[in-house]
Amino acid sequence: MSSGIMQRTNIPNSDLPDAVSPNSAVNLVWLAPFLLALAWFCANISAVKWLLSSFVEIPTLYKIVIGFLIVALVVRSIGNSDRPPGFSPNFVLRRDPLLLMLGAGICSIALQYIIDIKQVTVLLFILGTYGLCGLLVEQNFWQKNLPIAGLVACILPFNSQFNSGLGLPARVLTAQVVEQLLSMLHVAAISSYDIIVLENGIAHVDVPCSGIKTLLVGTLFLLAATWLEGRKLSLRWLGVGAANLLMLVSANAARVAVLVLVSEVFKQPKIAEIIHVPLGIVGLVCACFVTWLMLQRVPKFQPEKTSGISAKPNSEILENHPLAKPGIIAAVTVLAVMAQLSQVETSEMAIVPLRWPEYIKSDSIPLNASEQKFFGNYPDTQTQKIRFVAGNLRGSMLTVASTSWQTYHAPELCFVASGISVNRIEKKQLTPSVTARWLSLKNNQLSAVYWLQSAQITTDNFLSRIGSDLTKKNHNWVLVSILFNSSLQAENPEVKEFASNVYDTVKQSLQGEINEN
Secondary structure, eight states: OHHHHHHHHTSOOOSSOTTOOHHHHHHHHHHHHHHHHHHHHHHTHHHHHHHHHHHTTSOHHHHHHHHHHHHHHHHHHHHTOSSOOOBOSSOOOBHHHHHHHHHHHHHHHHHHHHOOOHHHHHHHHHHHHHHHHTTTBOHHHHHHTHHHHHHHHHHTTOSTTGGGTTHHHHHHHHHHHHHHHHHHTTOOEEEETTEEEETTEEEEOOTGGGOHHHHHHHHHHHHHHHHHHTBOOSHHHHHHHHHHHHHHHHHHHHHHHHHHIIIIISOOHHHHHHHHHHHHHHHHHHHHHHHHHHHTTSOBOOOOSOOSTTOOOTTBOSTTOTTHHHHHHHHHHHHHHHHHHHHHHTTOOOOOOOOOOTTSEEEEOOOOHHHHHHHTTOTTOEEEEEEEEETTEEEEEEEEEESOGGGOOOHHHHHHHTTOOEEEEEEEEEETTEEEEEEEETTTTEEEEEEEEOSSOEESOHHHHHHHHHHTSOOOEEEEEEEESSOOOTTOHHHHHHHHHHHHHHHHHHHHHHHHO
């Protein structure tokens, strides 16, 4: 009897209340991180959907690289640690992971309201998810492998869909920078979207010339070198990253300028074709080498003395506040609600159907295969293509109405792709309200004109169209592209009258959309 009593008194007392079983206590411990993760993924549901849908399009090489990174991360982590990295559901509110998660979430929501580029949204989602993991794993492990998260965040979104997001603005900026460089050399040139027109030829700033792949490879090199050498991510490292970005952009602009000079000024297109790729490689290698030299000035990562998940280093915030964790969950939930509201806002229709005046006789014509494929990616876009006769003017016209700048591309590229050469592009003031680009085509046998129009302004500049998405001043835009069947002058009275009527028709349609809403 006494032995039984002694055995019972040796059982340690539980800290749990009598009404709480061990299983329910474990469930309560898991509840907070589960709610936080659920709120985080709800806040980034659009990024998750885009990432899953685009994963099948990722090239095999990308999948191999991602798999290699995962294997390397596991091997390096196990090899450099006496024990595997710990994990605990009782998350700790550490400063750096929390700032990364909340900062990425806020930036993602802000970008969706301002200018929605899915690839950037996915990049922020991956970085924020790694920040979330930093609340659950050992701190030194998380900090040491942060560059790997950056590598994965850069690789996953930048598949075959990348150039439809940032590629076009990059080509526009590259073309305009090269135009300024050529003007310094007294070479007359005008950049129009992503081509450069000289007095004696046309040079395409195509996908390889945009510099996107160069920027991607250079950034991956910096992150990989940082991880392999164990450098610390700090303000000094950010300075190295900024210098690396500037060198890559400058090298690409210089390469395009050299190619334009060799091909169009010195009339050596064969040589330009030969040196196209080597120039890009030389610029990339030089930029990476200088970046590596600067990286040697960045101190190496020094693990903190505290170890373990439940350790309480100086970077922990709100250590003893009872409402800290519920407050973080509530904050991420608010981000999820804001993300859903931004998705609702961007689904508005562009304009009501266009109604041409009686003197413009028109017949609808179908979009060609390339136009159907391009505009098919944007179901909310309204397109109309007609064949018209207006007095002595004859030709075809395409109007593209949309709420997103990503639905637009340079009309002159369509002409070139259709076998119609572009001889000259000029900026013309057709009417007091219409500033447009005037094109001479097919050895001056044809003429064309286009402009971008909102309810308030018109412009011939694609960057102005992008800027409207940043300011949200002009939500709905229409691209008007007109191809005449003969060579005309922009000063022709009939051309001016026709442009004025088209402008008024589009304006009425845009104002009708505003009135209906």
